[in-house]
Amino acid sequence: MADVLVPDVLVVDSLVRRFGDLTAVDDVSFRIAPGETYGLLGPNGAGKTTTISMIAGLIAADEGTVTVAGEAMTPRTTAPKRHLGLVPQDLAIYPDLTGRENLTLFGRLQGLTGSELKSRVGEVLELIGLADRAKDRSKEYSGGMKRRLNIGIGLLNRPTLLILDEPTVGVDPQSRNAILESVEALAVEGMAVLYTTHYMEEAERLCDRIGIIDTGQLQAEGTRDELIRLTGGVDTIRIGGSGDLSGAAQELRQLPGVERVDIERRSATLTVKDAPALVAQVVGTAASYGVTLSDVEIARPDLESVFLHLTGKALRD
Structure with missing residues (x-):
């Protein structure tokens, strides 16, 4: 029996984005398969955030295309965004709302209602380890707990593709490990994950393949061992x-x-x-x-x- 070809969740093809005379992203292409965690690594100013913004449909590409779950992604399209969970580097939570209230609010914004919304909020609170602090205002949370709540918001709609932009910045070691364990579990369940980080050990632990971006260009990509062989290690x-x-x-x-x-x-x-x-x-x-x-x-x-x-x-x- 022939193998069934499973389409890639994310296809980034020849992306270009310019800001005046600066080419921030220059002909970047890569793919992510279901259940795969892809690490996008680069120093500050390399083009990571601009690339993520185009993938999420926040800004338009000057050239190239982004396809999520088979649908073309642009700032004007809404259908492909239902497949996407975006966890930005900057916290996107309301400090005066409790953890449960934050999730409920964002769940409604994502179209969840009634018993489905209540059930999903409960599931996510368990997943991110905040069920016992659900009634506390998020401004009372530690930095790591706020990060986990931020990730939970991105998981509410059961995304096909989860984008995590520096999700462990400024968190304590225990919370950081909890976040990494959650990401590992999501990949096992079949979710595609695009992960950016400044911590090389996180990429070593989590990522099936890695793309190294610098000066707006993808310098190399592959598994850890493929990258090492590529450089003659x-x-x-x-x-x-x-x-x-x-x-x-x-x-x-x-x-x-x-x-x-x-x-x-x-x-x-x-x-x-x-x-x-x-x-x-x-x-x-x-x-x-x-x-x-x-x-x-x-x-x-x-x-x-x-x-x-x-x-x-x-x-x-």
Whole structure:
């Protein structure tokens, strides 16, 4: 039986947006499939917010198209917006309303009424972990609780595509972890998620694929491992101990996948393509030369190094 082709939830095709002489977004294209979390990473001023604004239909593109759940998105279209949940970086809640009242208000704005509205508000309060604080005014919430309420508002209409723009900025570690766990659960349930963040470890944890944007252009995209391979990233294995390290180094250099071996007085550092696949052979070879190992360390390239390689700057610059 042939596989059924599931259409992408979001298709961004050749987006361009200019502000006077500045091209803020320059020919950006990417796709997000159902159940996929796509990370859009870039330093301040890279074009992330402008791209998100066009995807959400808040501003018009000068060139290119956005399709959400098969429908064309523009500032003038309303039908595709029913598929969308947008959680902006700036809090969009009313501080004098309780958590339940905030959700009820926004639910009504999204067309929910009656028992459906009441049921959905209750479900979202449970999902974001605020059921026990539902009657408290949101101005009494901690920063993390306000962020979770902000996300809850974006979930009320059961969106096909959820856009999360820097959702963990300024929150405590416990609330941050709760937010990340919620995002992971949403992807498991089949929701497509577009996620921007300044925290590389969040992208490492959450995102199935990542697009790196800088100066308005998508510099590269792919899975974590694809991006690392794209930039020629290599692993290192460092072994420390006593014995005939120099003798062992001659044989270590012959192992498939070993590109280089550097010897110091009591350690050897190997540059390799796939450290986890090679470490057992490295340890075994060293032992066969009478080397008594005191430590073994593996270092792998991360997204931070990939980002620096592609853009010449750190993510939080």
